[in-house]
Amino acid sequence: MSIALEQHAAEFTQAIIDVYKEEVPTPSFLRSFFTTVSKPSKFVEIWVQRGTEKIAVDVNRGGGGRRNQFSKESQKVFLAPFYDEYFDATSLDTYDNMVNMGAPAELVGSTVRNIGEKLQTLRDKINRAKELQASQVFETGVVQLNSGDNIDFKRKATSIVDPGAYWGTTTTDIESQLIAAGTFLRTDGKSSAKVLNMIMSSTAWIALKKSDYFTKKANYNNVVLLDINMPIADSTGASYHGQITAGSFILNCWTYDETYETDAGVDTRYLDANNVIILPATGTRFVMAHAGLPKIIADPARAEFNFINNMAAEFMVYNNIDTKRFAHNFGVMSAPIAVPVSIDRIYTLQAISAEIEQG
Amino acid sequence: MSITVSNANNNQSFADYDRTKFLLGDNDFSRADYIDSGAGSTLAAYLVVSRISATGKLVPWVIAASDGSEFPVGLVWLGGAASIAVAASATKSIEYVNKGKVNKDLIAFPNAETLASVVKGMGRLDDWLESLGLVLESGIELTAVDNS
Numbered sequence: 365m366s367i368a369l370e371q372h373a374a375e376f377t378q379a380i381i382d383v384y385k386e387e388v389p390t391p392s393f394l395r396s397f398f399t400t401v402s403k404p405s406k407f408v409e410i411w412v413q414r415g416t417e418k419i420a421v422d423v424n425r426g427g428g429g430r431r432n433q434f435s436k437e438s439q440k441v442f443l444a445p446f447y448d449e450y451f452d453a454t455s456l457d458t459y460d461n462m463v464n465m466g467a468p469a470e471l472v473g474s475t476v477r478n479i480g481e482k483l484q485t486l487r488d489k490i491n492r493a494k495e496l497q498a499s500q501v502f503e504t505g506v507v508q509l510n511s512g513d514n515i516d517f518k519r520k521a522t523s524i525v526d527p528g529a530y531w532g533t534t535t536t537d538i539e540s541q542l543i544a545a546g547t548f549l550r551t552d553g554k555s556s557a558k559v560l561n562m563i564m565s566s567t568a569w570i571a572l573k574k575s576d577y578f579t580k581k582a583n584y585n586n587v588v589l590l591d592i593n594m595p596i597a598d599s600t601g602a603s604y605h606g607q608i609t610a611g612s613f614i615l616n617c618w619t620y621d622e623t624y625e626t627d628a629g630v631d632t633r634y635l636d637a638n639n640v641i642i643l644p645a646t647g648t649r650f651v652m653a654h655a656g657l658p659k660i661i662a663d664p665a666r667a668e669f670n671f672i673n674n675m676a677a678e679f680m681v682y683n684n685i686d687t688k689r690f691a692h693n694f695g696v697m698s699a700p701i702a703v704p705v706s707i708d709r710i711y712t713l714q715a716i717s718a719e720i721e722q723g
Numbered sequence: 724m725s726i727t728v729s730n731a732n733n734n735q736s737f738a739d740y741d742r743t744k745f746l747l748g749d750n751d752f753s754r755a756d757y758i759d760s761g762a763g764s765t766l767a768a769y770l771v772v773s774r775i776s777a778t779g780k781l782v783p784w785v786i787a788a789s790d791g792s793e794f795p796v797g798l799v800w801l802g803g804a805a806s807i808a809v810a811a812s813a814t815k816s817i818e819y820v821n822k823g824k825v826n827k828d829l830i831a832f833p834n835a836e837t838l839a840s841v842v843k844g845m846g847r848l849d850d851w852l853e854s855l856g857l858v859l860e861s862g863i864e865l866t867a868v869d870n871s
Contacts, residue, residue: 438737
């Protein structure tokens with residue numbers, strides 16, 4: 365294609381008045397329930413020893429005590445999925461200018477900023493993948509992988525419940541459903557928290573507000589609309605609406621309607637709009653583990669000698685020259701896996717019927 | 724200790740560990756040859772064994788035998804191993820525990836017998852083993868493995 369005349373004349377006939385580069389925020393709400401850990405190893409593992417709630421029994425004095433044992437535990441090893449997103453910086457005109465023309469300082473700065481912004485975009489992509497992992501852990505307990513075997517954390521079937529009676533019907537006994545959730549977290553999850561976080565779609569929230577349970581029992585007038593002591597701060601993507609009670613449990617109500625785009629450009633929800641996720645507000649052990657990332661280590665004394673080492677990091681930014689394509693690549697790597705260490709402290713309730721959601 | 728591996732694929736593997744102890748104290752051991760019955764076998768730890776009177780060989784307890792092996796003499800001890808293989812008709816020198824405290828929950832029984840099975844003319848197996856000098860105890864387990 366020939367170079368257009370405007371390429372020459374634009375400077376005299378038109379002027380840029382503003383530039384808008386869309387920076388799409390990355391939700392972090394679901395990730396905020398996970399503690400970030402980075403290790404240099406390729407595999408990461410957890411050890412879990414589940415407990416019991418047995419009680420002491422009185423014995424005869426002088427007859428000896430009752431023998432207890434602590435003999436069972438589980439080891440779980442994971443090969444974290446690997447994300448490597450890069451772009452070819454030579455496609456940027458400013459890069460050509462900088463390298464080939466002895467660029468002025470402001471042009472060099474512009475190029476570096478441009479590359480930095482694109483690296484941030486790549487990092488955001490990986491952060492969305494981490495958010496998706498967290499959503500899959502909360503919904504099914506299975507992290508879906510594209511290049512590998514799915515990681516199934518083996519949530520109990522009783523923690524993923526379709527009650528058959530949905531919130532779209534105003535007379536549904538929602539309180540019983542929420543009490544059942546709290547009871548599971550207490551009995552199976554051994555959680556002592558009476559305050560729970562309930563994460564739902566706006567569809568579920570609207571249905572909840574219209575329900576008999578909400579209007580007649582939960583007493584909308586008493587909903588707390590602001591609580592500055594909420595434990596989850598510094599995260600985006602969710603809205604806090606207040607607290608409701610169910611039996612002896614208090615539920616913090618959150619809505620979360622965030623979406624991401626697939627490679628094909630299809631907007632997809634992180635969490636199914638039909639599902640409600642219920643977690644203890646305190647005492648959960650969820651870890652966003654990051655396995656080691658390969659880094660090229662250059663020996664300054666011998667420029668020709670490089671070697672690869674694994675480093676512990678959440679992300680690693682790299683650049684390299686593709687000498688065959690004469691391309692300068694910049695990229696971001698990460699190997700995260702969202703691990704629900706306290707696996708039975710997650711409860712998924714289908715609150716909205718699939719038919720309503722599809723309609 | 725036993726290890727049970729599950730859910731192994733290219734990206735994950737679970738292992739459940741059970742470190743329940745069998746020997747709980749004051750134990751005495753004897754050593755004798757264990758003889759396979761002829762087809763080759765896997766000898767499990769903590770199995771109830773008895774001796775054929777004429778040969779002195781150890782065999783799994785046979786409740787209806789009349790060659791002396793109807794009377795248990797102890798429980799197989801393999802030094803912590805869960806089992807060993809014994810070739811067809813081969814003999815293997817093994818230890819068995821016949822005194823002291825043992826974890827009765829780990830005792831292995833031949834032919835689906837139980838501690839309530841009756842030793843010929845002598846009463847229940849648990850009473851018989853206690854009369855040998857074994858003290859059958861049970862631990863209260865306060866831990867559990869994770870979902871798998």
